[in-house]
Each structure stands twice: as C-alpha cells, then as structure tokens.
Amino acid sequence: xxxxxxxxxGLATQTAxxxxxxxxxxxxxxxxxxxxxxxxxxFSEGLEGEALRxxxxxxxxPARVEPRPSEPLTTGTQEFQVLLLLxxxxxxxxxxxxxxxxxPPGIAQGLIGVLPIR
Numbered sequence: 001x002x003x004x005x006x007x008x009x010g011l012a013t014q015t016a017x018x019x020x021x022x023x024x025x026x027x028x029x030x031x032x033x034x035x036x037x038x039x040x041x042x043f044s045e046g047l048e049g050e051a052l053r054x055x056x057x058x059x060x061x062p063a064r065v066e067p068r069p070s071e072p073l074t075t076g077t078q079e080f081q082v083l084l085l086l087x088x089x090x091x092x093x094x095x096x097x098x099x100x101x102x103x104p105p106g107i108a109q110g111l112i113g114v115l116p117i118r
Contacts, residue, residue: 001080003073005032006039006088014100015086022057030074036087039094041065042073044081051082058084059095 002019004012041064043051051065073085091097 001030001074001078001082002084002086003030003032004086005034005036005073006086006090007035008086008088008090011086011090011096011100015084015096018096018099024054030076030078032074032085033072036085037089039064039087039090040085042068042080042083042085044068044079047081054082054084058099060093064093 002012002015004015039060041051041055041060043065045067048065048067052062054060055062055065068080068083073083074080086096
C-alpha cells in the first residue's frame with residue numbers, strides 16, 4: 001500500500017502513477033486515519049526487504065522504515081504487506097517531487113497499496 005496522509009491534494013493518485021511506471025503493482029487505496037508530518041514505510045512480518053527497496057527507490061531514508069504498528073494506519077479493514085504512508089514532509093524527504101505533478105502544500109488525504117511486480 002501507499003498512503004497519502006499528507007495535506008497535498010491528489011498526491012495518492014500521482015504517486016500511484018509514478019510507482020506503476022517504476023514497476024510496482026498498486027493493489028488498494030484508502031485514507032489515512034489522520035494527517036501525519038513524517039513520511040514512513042511500514043512492513044508486515046517478513047517483508048522488511050521489500051519495504052527497504054521501496055524506500056530506496058523513492059529516495060527515503062531507510063531509518064524511516066518500520067515494522068507495522070498495532071494501531072490502524074488507514075481507514076477501513078484492508079490489510080497491507082508494505083505501506084508507504086506519505087506525510088506532510090513527503091516533498092522534502094523523498095524524490096517524489098520529481099516523479100509527481102503536484103506541489104505542497106496541498107489540501108486532501110488518500111492511500112494506495114504497493115507491491116512489486118514479479
């Protein structure tokens with residue numbers, strides 16, 4: 001999954017397109033439970049390597065890759081294997097600014113799921 005928990009309208013859709021072009025298969029969209037400041041990548045058990053590869057592919061510091069917390073990060077009941085949760089700092093801490101056609105600060109929220117195509 002990829003999540004837009006930032007205040008940048010349209011970021012989820014634009015990020016989905018950019019990640020598809022990079023070879024990722026997007027499987028789900030949802031909203032973040034709340035707006036967040038810091039962009040993170042979360043992973044389910046056994047998928048730390050996939051999460052680190054995703055972070056590297058978008059220029060995100062690997063220190064921002066963490067195991068999935070127990071509290072929900074998205075609305076709804078959809079489960080994720082790897083979640084890119086975009087915070088309000090997304091433009092400054094990733095290379096997404098060169099990949100997507102939106103600029104901060106934005107206005108809305110939305111999430112997307114990401115898995116590599118094999």
